[in-house]
Amino acid sequence: MAQFMKMFVAMAFTISITVGVISTTTTTATFSLQDPAKDPTPPGAVKIRPSRFLAQKVNEGQGPKARNPNAADHCNKDPEICSSSYYSTGANSTMACCNNKCMDLSADDKNCGACKNKCKFGQTCCRGQCVYVAYDKRHCGECNHRCNLGEFCVYGLCNYA
Numbered sequence: 001m002a003q004f005m006k007m008f009v010a011m012a013f014t015i016s017i018t019v020g021v022i023s024t025t026t027t028t029a030t031f032s033l034q035d036p037a038k039d040p041t042p043p044g045a046v047k048i049r050p051s052r053f054l055a056q057k058v059n060e061g062q063g064p065k066a067r068n069p070n071a072a073d074h075c076n077k078d079p080e081i082c083s084s085s086y087y088s089t090g091a092n093s094t095m096a097c098c099n100n101k102c103m104d105l106s107a108d109d110k111n112c113g114a115c116k117n118k119c120k121f122g123q124t125c126c127r128g129q130c131v132y133v134a135y136d137k138r139h140c141g142e143c144n145h146r147c148n149l150g151e152f153c154v155y156g157l158c159n160y161a
Helices: 003-022
Strands: 095-098 103-105 125-126 128-129
Touching: none
Parallel strands: none
Antiparallel strands: 095 103, 125 128
16 A cells, blocks of 8 residues: 555656646747838948958059959969969979869879879878878878888887887
8 A cells, every 4th residue: 555655646746747847838039020111220321241252352552453362273274373483482393283273283182293193091192192191101190200210100100009
């Protein structure tokens, strides 16, 4: 009989909590539709500006037709554009025109050493060659990080374990 009473009290307690939770109502904010003709904001108060893709940056002394720094670089298969002083740092530049864009053939994983020469999964383009930086002693963990003489490169670390 005592077990029956405990079970009855537990069920009554559970039902009362459930009813209390269900009976509480949540109020939601109602949205009112406004007529744009009756909008209290004057038309001159809202400032409309062009998007950042259409905006041109005005550099000092270059006027309003200055080059947009966010614009795509198109070389139109002209190697002189990519080897100009804007892209390259010296006479031994590795910049080339690939797919109508100037690319650095010494560091780009999709154009490594030549246009459209993609490195395999796990490889990185170092000095124009696709290498596994996890196991290459000349490029251990990153490009141009040599392991000391007699050390091995394992998991991108020299002398691991």
